[in-house]
Amino acid sequence: MDLMLKDKVVIVTGGARGIGKGIVDALSREGAIPVIVGRTKSHNLETLAAIGGNGFQVVAELTIPEDCERVIQEVVARYGRIDGLVNNAGENDGVGLESGDYNRFMESLHKNLVHYYLVTHHALPFLKESRGAIVNIGSKTAETGQGGTSAYAAANGGRNALTREWAVELLPFAIRVNAVIVAESYTPLYERWISTMPDPEKKLKEITSKIPLGNRMTTVDEIAESVVFLLSGKSSHTTGQLLHVDGGYVHLDRAINPG
Numbered sequence: 001m002d003l004m005l006k007d008k009v010v011i012v013t014g015g016a017r018g019i020g021k022g023i024v025d026a027l028s029r030e031g032a033i034p035v036i037v038g039r040t041k042s043h044n045l046e047t048l049a050a051i052g053g054n055g056f057q058v059v060a061e062l063t064i065p066e067d068c069e070r071v072i073q074e075v076v077a078r079y080g081r082i083d084g085l086v087n088n089a090g091e092n093d094g095v096g097l098e099s100g101d102y103n104r105f106m107e108s109l110h111k112n113l114v115h116y117y118l119v120t121h122h123a124l125p126f127l128k129e130s131r132g133a134i135v136n137i138g139s140k141t142a143e144t145g146q147g148g149t150s151a152y153a154a155a156n157g158g159r160n161a162l163t164r165e166w167a168v169e170l171l172p173f174a175i176r177v178n179a180v181i182v183a184e185s186y187t188p189l190y191e192r193w194i195s196t197m198p199d200p201e202k203k204l205k206e207i208t209s210k211i212p213l214g215n216r217m218t219t220v221d222e223i224a225e226s227v228v229f230l231l232s233g234k235s236s237h238t239t240g241q242l243l244h245v246d247g248g249y250v251h252l253d254r255a256i257n258p259g
Helices: 020-031 041-049 066-080 104-132 151-167 186-194 202-210 220-231
Strands: 008-014 034-036 055-061 084-087 133-139 178-181 242-245
Touching: 008 020, 008 066, 008 104, 020 034, 020 041, 020 220, 034 041, 034 066, 041 055, 055 066, 066 104, 084 104, 084 220, 104 133, 104 151, 133 151, 133 220, 151 178, 151 242, 178 220, 186 202, 220 242
Parallel strands: 008 034, 008 084, 034 055, 084 133, 133 178, 178 242
Antiparallel strands: none
16 A cells, blocks of 8 residues: 655654654655654664665754754755654653652653654644644553553643644644554563563563453554554544554453453
8 A cells, every 4th residue: 555655754753762763664664754853873873774774863852942943953954844743752761659759750741741742843834834744652651540650641641632632723734633552562661661570571471461452562563554554645534533552452351361
């Protein structure tokens, strides 16, 4: 299926690793021009080289507001246009209710939510010109809770709300805004977290046993393909949706015995 993304310029924040890298790979396969935004130049360049160099990278620390604006300036200076934006950068940093404090909570919101607003705000004039699309990456924590991660859950609740709000605000410009909600996907950050458990292998089995469809984690590629579809013209009448690519984790009974 031709997703009509050839030569479309699409920004992917956090595009050098994990889910972001998967999205960059999928965009490249569709002939799009992915722009990798990440804080580490060597990681950005490594991912860019892996897709054959057909793209661009911008080094930015997105918790710095000026960097959010500079990202857009650099992309427009190079290509003169922006056709799509994937807000993806962030991490579950474990700032809990009891364990956290004001400063850590606010830092986490800047790390996981505020730059979604700022990058989109600065990209908006160019998305209006191209009638582009926005996809926000979210997490199940906004709906299921997890415990010990108040700031990340709050940020993801905000991501969901902004997805619906922007879909309404941007209707006059034919800019579609959707979100892909992730539950359990084995990324480098996830691997780092699971390694902190007393028995990582046992913990992993406990988690996968509760994923209804196949008792396995969602792959990065499965998430990426859904994101790319939402960016494409093939989803031309889809906006304001929170698409759960999670093997039924959030909405199906996790006590289901598939056998």
